[in-house]
Amino acid sequence: MEGGRFIVSTSPHIRDPITTRRIMCHVIVALAPVTVYAVVIHGIHAFYVLVSSIAGAMLGELAMQRGRGLPVTLDDCSALLTGLLLALTLPPQLHWWIALVAGLVATVLGKQIFGGLGHNLFNPALVGRAVAFVSWAGYMNAGYVKTAAIGIANTATHKAIVKAVDVASGASPLAAMKIVYDPASSPIGPGGVPHGIQASSYYKPLFLANPWGCLGEVSALLLILGGIYLLAVRVIGWRIPVIYVGTVAVLTSFTGRDPLFYTLAGGLLIGAIFMATDYTTSPLADKGKILYALGLGLVTWLLRFWSNNPEGVMFAILFMNGLVPIIDRYILPRTYGTVKKPRGGETS
Amino acid sequence: MAELKTFKGGIHPPYNKELASGKAIKEAPVPREVVIPLQQHIGAPCEPLVSEGDRVELGQKIGEAQAFVSAPVHSSVAGTVKAITEVANFTGAKVKSVVIEADPSQPEFSKKPGKDLEALTAEEIREIAKEAGLVGMGGAAFPTHVKLSPPADKPVDTVIINACECEPFLTCDHRLMLERTDDLVAGARLLKAAVGASKVIFGVEANKMDAADALRSRASSYPDVEVEILEVKYPEGAEKMLIFALTGRKVPPGKLPSEVGCLVQNVGTALALYEAAAWGKPLYERVLTVTGPGVREPANLMARIGTPIATLIEACGGFVGNPVKLIMGGPMTGWAQPDTSAAVVKGTSGVVVLTSDVVDLGEEGECVRCGKCVDACPMFLSPNFIVQAAKRGQWDKAEMWGALDCFECGCCSYECPAYIPHVDYVRKAKAEIAALKKK
Numbered sequence: 001m002e003g004g005r006f007i008v009s010t011s012p013h014i015r016d017p018i019t020t021r022r023i024m025c026h027v028i029v030a031l032a033p034v035t036v037y038a039v040v041i042h043g044i045h046a047f048y049v050l051v052s053s054i055a056g057a058m059l060g061e062l063a064m065q066r067g068r069g070l071p072v073t074l075d076d077c078s079a080l081l082t083g084l085l086l087a088l089t090l091p092p093q094l095h096w097w098i099a100l101v102a103g104l105v106a107t108v109l110g111k112q113i114f115g116g117l118g119h120n121l122f123n124p125a126l127v128g129r130a131v132a133f134v135s136w137a138g139y140m141n142a143g144y145v146k147t148a149a150i151g152i153a154n155t156a157t158h159k160a161i162v163k164a165v166d167v168a169s170g171a172s173p174l175a176a177m178k179i180v181y182d183p184a185s186s187p188i189g190p191g192g193v194p195h196g197i198q199a200s201s202y203y204k205p206l207f208l209a210n211p212w213g214c215l216g217e218v219s220a221l222l223l224i225l226g227g228i229y230l231l232a233v234r235v236i237g238w239r240i241p242v243i244y245v246g247t248v249a250v251l252t253s254f255t256g257r258d259p260l261f262y263t264l265a266g267g268l269l270i271g272a273i274f275m276a277t278d279y280t281t282s283p284l285a286d287k288g289k290i291l292y293a294l295g296l297g298l299v300t301w302l303l304r305f306w307s308n309n310p311e312g313v314m315f316a317i318l319f320m321n322g323l324v325p326i327i328d329r330y331i332l333p334r335t336y337g338t339v340k341k342p343r344g345g346e347t348s
Numbered sequence: 349m350a351e352l353k354t355f356k357g358g359i360h361p362p363y364n365k366e367l368a369s370g371k372a373i374k375e376a377p378v379p380r381e382v383v384i385p386l387q388q389h390i391g392a393p394c395e396p397l398v399s400e401g402d403r404v405e406l407g408q409k410i411g412e413a414q415a416f417v418s419a420p421v422h423s424s425v426a427g428t429v430k431a432i433t434e435v436a437n438f439t440g441a442k443v444k445s446v447v448i449e450a451d452p453s454q455p456e457f458s459k460k461p462g463k464d465l466e467a468l469t470a471e472e473i474r475e476i477a478k479e480a481g482l483v484g485m486g487g488a489a490f491p492t493h494v495k496l497s498p499p500a501d502k503p504v505d506t507v508i509i510n511a512c513e514c515e516p517f518l519t520c521d522h523r524l525m526l527e528r529t530d531d532l533v534a535g536a537r538l539l540k541a542a543v544g545a546s547k548v549i550f551g552v553e554a555n556k557m558d559a560a561d562a563l564r565s566r567a568s569s570y571p572d573v574e575v576e577i578l579e580v581k582y583p584e585g586a587e588k589m590l591i592f593a594l595t596g597r598k599v600p601p602g603k604l605p606s607e608v609g610c611l612v613q614n615v616g617t618a619l620a621l622y623e624a625a626a627w628g629k630p631l632y633e634r635v636l637t638v639t640g641p642g643v644r645e646p647a648n649l650m651a652r653i654g655t656p657i658a659t660l661i662e663a664c665g666g667f668v669g670n671p672v673k674l675i676m677g678g679p680m681t682g683w684a685q686p687d688t689s690a691a692v693v694k695g696t697s698g699v700v701v702l703t704s705d706v707v708d709l710g711e712e713g714e715c716v717r718c719g720k721c722v723d724a725c726p727m728f729l730s731p732n733f734i735v736q737a738a739k740r741g742q743w744d745k746a747e748m749w750g751a752l753d754c755f756e757c758g759c760c761s762y763e764c765p766a767y768i769p770h771v772d773y774v775r776k777a778k779a780e781i782a783a784l785k786k787k
Contacts, residue, residue: 005686005687006671006672006673006674006684006685006686006687007672007673007684007707007709008684008685008686009673009684009709009769010684010769010771010772010775011679011680011681011682011683011684011756011758011761011771012679012680012681012758012761012762012771013673013675013679013680013682013684013700013702013707014361014362014516014679014680014702014706014708014762015708015761015762015763015764015767016359016361016762016763016765017708018720018763018765019710019765019766019767020713020714020716020765020766022765023716023718023765076713116714117713117714117716118714118715118716118717118766119714279716279717279718279719280716280717282717283719284717284719284722284730284732285719285722285730286723332722332730332733333722333725333728333729333730334728335601335727335728335729335750335753336588336598336601336726336727336728336753337588337598337599337600337601337603338600338601
């Protein structure tokens with residue numbers, strides 16, 4: 001062995017054991033509880049949605065890389081994660097083929113068109129969802145929920161709303177509240193809340209077992225636990241999820257609504273913890289992340305209360321994704337020791 | 349415990365200091381032949397003062413500095429000059445070197461009659477440092493007398509002794525602090541006198557509390573010497589980071605520490621200055637750590653300049669396991685060696701041997717913009733953007749993103765989940781930017 005040849009490479013010669021694949025796997029592990037639980041609550045059809053969405057995303061990646069003659073990188077688990085995240089934003093009774101198409105769209109249009117991993121401007125899973133959302137609005141409506149599941153958490157409030165405002169019993173709490181508060185369609189009148197309807201009665205189902213909504217919305221608790229796991233293994237930072245949710249909660253209470261209800265209901269938690277924190281589509285530096293999260297909160301709040309849709313998380317994230325290059329251009333850390341004049345000017 | 353002083357950014361690699369931190373310094377064997385490069389420092393190369401066939405004595409000056417930013421070199425053995433020729437140094441560059449065949453029996457160094465260290469003037473101390481061939485012994489090897497001559501309009505009030513030893517694995521400075529405490533403090537006070545500063549601060553990382561305690565008990569007799577404990581974090585010992593951690597001052601880009609009234613010197617340099625001033629000993633040997641999972645008996649060795657790595661490895665019981673990487677210096681900034689032939693120079697702080705189970709050579713992947721490099725960069729640069737610009741050959745943009753401010757600590761590459769060698773790209777960018785500026 002003496003005098004043998006050694007590997008020559010440049011410094012540093014040691015590295016952290018973290019790899020891109022390991023990061024993806026951490027996120028998948030963080031999502032595993034909520035995924036399994038969604039199938040438990042919603043039944044076997046939720047499983048079909050999951051499989052179709054993941055298959056679509058992986059097929060899209062495979063086809064694009066093969067087609068472009070690039071090395072196939074399914075083993076980095078990023079396409080798998082995209083498919084999983086997408087499935088968690090879909091209603092459990094969705095036709096499997098819509099999930100499949102949405103998965104294909106996610107990796108083909110959302111990611112590979114831009115050049116693949118690390119080059120996409122928008123969150124691929126949300127691109128897939130957005131296309132499905134506008135193409136099959138009826139099916140994508142959160143009301144498309146198997147009524148049998150509702151039995152597990154039906155509350156007096158929900159029944160009262162269903163009765164009072166004549167929505168389907170599968171309507172999501174956010175959709176129900178939207179109608180309740182909507183002066184145009186609410187039979188109760190402007191700003192009025194039907195007697196006995198309290199958003200707080202939704203806390204428990206939203207937290208533990210929510211039958212109304214997308215797969216990933218079955219339990220706020222499991223999403224938060226997943227987020228804590230990702231914080232603990234240093235895959236995500238606290239800034240984006242905490243500031244995003246905090247901004248929505250604060251603005252919501254300014255509007256006179258129940259901030260906890262609007263935090264737990266809908267896609268805010270899964271969006272804030274798992275989608276807004278996507279590396280590629282969020283700003284690089286801490287200050288940029290803060291600005292991005294504040295923007296997410298503001299846009300979500302605007303969309304939730306001043307648009308036709310009850311929900312605003314998806315479009316808020318896609319909108320803010322589009323601003324990331326600008327945020328990164330102007331809000332990057334200033335070189336150590338410089339006093340003013342950030343590096344800046346034109347960037348690519 | 350109160351929060352320890354530190355800087356922003358940086359990383360926490362496994363330190364692996366325990367392999368060698370308990371090993372007392374011992375003499376490395378004198379090799380049969382030493383190879384002494386005539387340029388071991390930043391600056392101009394030396395002109396040889398000897399020719400083939402000449403007899404040389406231990407400590408004899410064999411290369412004379414030809415410029416201000418340069419340092420003379422001395423023979424590390426008594427013997428005969430065998431050749432003066434170009435030899436590849438630890439970076440692979442061919443450097444004119446003096447090859448000396450050592451006598452079978454080597455004399456002890458005879459100390460010159462001691463001087464009154466307290467009475468030395470700043471000018472005398474600088475001259476001593478220069479004549480002894482002192483350079484920064486932390487790795488950069490910048491001629492010490494140059495650092496001791498700050499511009500007249502930038503008075504230095506604080507001398508900082510870099511006692512962090514933040515490179516993983518290395519323990520030679522730690523041992524020097526324990527075994528040579530008194531001499532070290534005396535050397536530090538000489539540095540202080542040379543620049544007319546009002547105080548000396550030892551910055552010691554919290555993983556060397558025994559060394560800090562030893563320094564403190566010695567420093568208690570001098571009101572001008574302080575010992576500060578710093579957080580264990582890499583690169584705590586980088587000049588600008590250390591100055592910030594200890595004084596809160598920030599050295600502006602492209603400026604020297606004297607800009608903010610500081611002078612930073614490494615433990616080994618302070619000790620070498622003491623030996624030069626008190627004993628008349630030129631810098632012809634140094635303490636270094638031979639360690640890593642691939643070394644049978646890790647050790648801290650006093651080795652002659654010009655000793656080939658092979659001699660050091662042999663002195664430590666040879667290789668063990670499956671050694672795949674041989675590094676001159678620490679694992680974060682050191683130079684990988686193709687074989688054991690390279691010779692120890694004044695800036696060599698260690699030899700680290702890594703085995704196949706700890707070397708992780710992945711294929712460079714796509715940046716996912718995780719931002720870990722940005723968070724880790726102690727200079728607050730955006731390493732991923734420098735890489736992006738370098739990949740496209742946009743050197744002006746690489747410069748805009750701070751390529752020239754990078755001091756190549758390697759934190760970005762260490763943290764990168766995609767195995768991107770940022771430091772490589774930065775070096776390329778620096779060379780290209782320099783070439784463009786020459787035009």
